[in-house]
Amino acid sequence: MSKTIRIGTRDSELALWQAKTVEKQLNDLGYRTEIIAVKSQGDLVLDKPLYELGITGIFTKTLDIAMIKGEVDIAVHSMKDVPTALPQGIVQAAVLPRANVLDILVHKGSTEFLETSATIATGSLRRQAQWLNRYPQHTVVDLRGNVNTRMQKLNDNDWSGAVFAAAGLERINLKPQTYLNLDWMIPAPAQGAMVVVAMENDHHALEALAQLNDIETEVCTAIERQFLRTLEGGCSAPIGAIAKYDEAQDEIQFHGVLLSLDGKEKLEIQRNFPINEWKKLGFHCAKEILDNGGAALMERIKAQLKK
Incomplete structure (x- = not known):
C-alpha cells in the first residue's frame, strides 16, 4: 500500500466532493492518495449547448488523457457523464452505492406556472424532451455550467425554474427549499451513481478500488x-x-x-x-x-x- 494513488478529477465543487469521497474511503482502507484537479473542455466552453460540442466524453476526455499519460492513476466521475465505451486501456474499477436518482425542478417559490406558460432551463436533451412531452405549452432554454453556475444563472434570469439532478445538489448541500421531485421523469442512465476508472494494467489501483464496488449499483447501471x-x-x-x-x-x-x-x-x-x-x-x-x-x-x- 506504499504507492500513492493519484486521483484525477474535474475542479468543480461537486467533482471535488466526489473525489474526496473516494479518497476518504481509500484512506480508511490504508491507501495513500493525492487529488489532482483539472479543467475539462465541458467546463471551459459554456456558450454552446453540449450536443454542439460533440458531446460524448466532453467531461471525461481530459482525465482520460491524463491517465494514459501517467499523470493520474484513477479518475472519479458522475457515471452518467461517462461514455458507454471507455478508451482502450481504461477500465471501470468501482461503482459506488447509488444516491438519489431523481431529477428535480428548482423554482422560485410558486408553481402556478405549471398550469400556464413558463420558461424552463436545462442543458439536457433528455430533460427538455420529457418536459415538453408533459408541458407542451412551455419554452425550454439551454443552461450550461457546473451546478453552482447553473443555480446562479437561475437566480439571475426570469426563468420559472430549472431542472437538476437531485444527487448533485444534495451532495454539496445546494438543494433549496423550493423544489419539486420529478418522479415522472425517467433519469439519465446511471444518474446518481459515481464511477471510478483506472488503467487496466494498474493492479495496485484495481485491487484497492475493487473494495469500494457496490454490486447492486454496478448491475443496475x-x-x-x-x-x-x-x-x-x-x-x-x-x-x-x-x-x-x-x-x-x-x-x-x-x-x-x-x-x-x-x-x-x-x-x-x-x-x-x-x-x-x-x-x-x-x-x-x-x-x-x-x-x-x-x-x-x-x-x-x-x-x-x-x-
Whole structure:
C-alpha cells in the first residue's frame, strides 16, 4: 500500500466532493492518495449547448488523457457523464452505492406556472424532451455550467425554474427549499451513481478500488448503459433509463424511454426480469424500442442534431 494513488478529477465543487469521497474511503482502507484537479473542455466552453460540442466524453476526455499519460492513476466521475465505451486501456474499477436518482425542478417559490406558460432551463436533451412531452405549452432554454453556475444563472434570469439532478445538489448541500421531485421523469442512465476508472494494467489501483464496488449499483447501471449503448444515443439523444433491484421478488424492474427532441414522440418500455437474466436485459429492451419505431426516430434525431 506504499504507492500513492493519484486521483484525477474535474475542479468543480461537486467533482471535488466526489473525489474526496473516494479518497476518504481509500484512506480508511490504508491507501495513500493525492487529488489532482483539472479543467475539462465541458467546463471551459459554456456558450454552446453540449450536443454542439460533440458531446460524448466532453467531461471525461481530459482525465482520460491524463491517465494514459501517467499523470493520474484513477479518475472519479458522475457515471452518467461517462461514455458507454471507455478508451482502450481504461477500465471501470468501482461503482459506488447509488444516491438519489431523481431529477428535480428548482423554482422560485410558486408553481402556478405549471398550469400556464413558463420558461424552463436545462442543458439536457433528455430533460427538455420529457418536459415538453408533459408541458407542451412551455419554452425550454439551454443552461450550461457546473451546478453552482447553473443555480446562479437561475437566480439571475426570469426563468420559472430549472431542472437538476437531485444527487448533485444534495451532495454539496445546494438543494433549496423550493423544489419539486420529478418522479415522472425517467433519469439519465446511471444518474446518481459515481464511477471510478483506472488503467487496466494498474493492479495496485484495481485491487484497492475493487473494495469500494457496490454490486447492486454496478448491475443496475450496467443494464441502463447497455440500453443507452444499444440505442446508440451516446449523451446526445433524449434517452432515459432506470433499473431497480426488487429484493423480495429477486428481480430487476426496468423502465426505459426514447423521445423526439420536441417531446411529441415518446417510446417507452417497462419490464420485470429475473435477476439471472440481467446481462442482456438492457440490450433486449433497447431492441424492442428500436423495432417499434425507435430506429427511425434515432435517425431523425441524428439528422436534426447535425443541422
